[in-house]
Amino acid sequence: xxxxxxxxxxxxxxxxxxxxxxxxxxxxxxxxxxxxxxxxxxxxxxxxxxxxxxxxxxxxxxxxxxxxxxxxxxxxxxxxxxxxxxxxxxxxxxxxxxxxxxxxxxxxxxxxxxxxxxxxxx
Amino acid sequence: xxxxxxxxxxxxxxxxxxxxxxxxxxxxxxxxxxxxxxxxxxxxxxxxxxxxxxxxxxxxxxxxxxxxxxxxxxxxxxxxxxxxxxxxxxxxxxxxxxxxxxxxxxxxxxxx
Numbered sequence: 550x551x552x553x554x555x556x557x558x559x560x561x562x563x564x565x566x567x568x569x570x571x572x573x574x575x576x577x578x579x580x581x582x583x584x585x586x587x588x589x590x591x592x593x594x595x596x597x598x599x600x601x602x603x604x605x606x607x608x609x610x611x612x613x614x615x616x617x618x619x620x621x622x623x624x625x626x627x628x629x630x631x632x633x634x635x636x637x638x639x640x641x642x643x644x645x646x647x648x649x650x651x652x653x654x655x656x657x658x659x660x661x662x663x664x665x666x667x668x669x670x671x
Numbered sequence: 672x673x674x675x676x677x678x679x680x681x682x683x684x685x686x687x688x689x690x691x692x693x694x695x696x697x698x699x700x701x702x703x704x705x706x707x708x709x710x711x712x713x714x715x716x717x718x719x720x721x722x723x724x725x726x727x728x729x730x731x732x733x734x735x736x737x738x739x740x741x742x743x744x745x746x747x748x749x750x751x752x753x754x755x756x757x758x759x760x761x762x763x764x765x766x767x768x769x770x771x772x773x774x775x776x777x778x779x780x781x782x783x
């Protein structure tokens with residue numbers, strides 16, 4: 550069974566940092582492209598970052614508005630992906646999801662975690 | 672950035688009726704490999720989004736054949752043939768052609 554579990558969310562003051570983790574199982578993590586996506590309180594989905602696999606040199610892409618503040622990374626030995634978030638703003642308040650995309654025998658697998666809640670408030 | 676625009680449904684929809692959800696992109700999502708990079712997701716209440724359709728018309732594993740995707744390079748339709756109670760939620764389209772990946776604002780389905 551494919552599983553993605555996000556941890557590390559919580560309440561943080563503006564300007565502070567937070568690191569989210571996403572532990573995975575049930576698929577070949579090392580060949581998956583991993584994403585972080587957030588859902589705002591208004592239910593809008595916003596893609597934040599993607600890190601590709603080793604065969605693509607771990608190529609990374611970011612949403613322009615978080616570039617320089619957010620950093621995506623992965624540890625294939627732990628089947629985990631991370632999102633370091635610095636200088637957090639109130640508008641970063643959201644549910645943060647990790648997403649795995651990979652090709653499987655029957656096509657494409659696209660799986661999401663249950664989400665981690667991040668609240669930025671003083 | 673590619674803007675994704677979704678239409679609304681005349682909620683609530685009677686159980687068993689067929690519905691079509693529309694999505695339009697500000698740029699063609701047809702790539703040189705012949706694939707159209709448009710995904711459809713369903714987010715049921717209290718759950719995370721789940722993939723229904725990718726490459727505009729390919730059903731994801733385990734997805735009911737009541738769901739079908741179609742379209743052109745910029746105009747897309749998700750059809751649900753005979754809505755059931757389990758189909759309630761918000762449907763999102765998402766383009767996978769270029770960064771930043773972008774989502775539509777969602778289309779809510781309610782059933783009576």
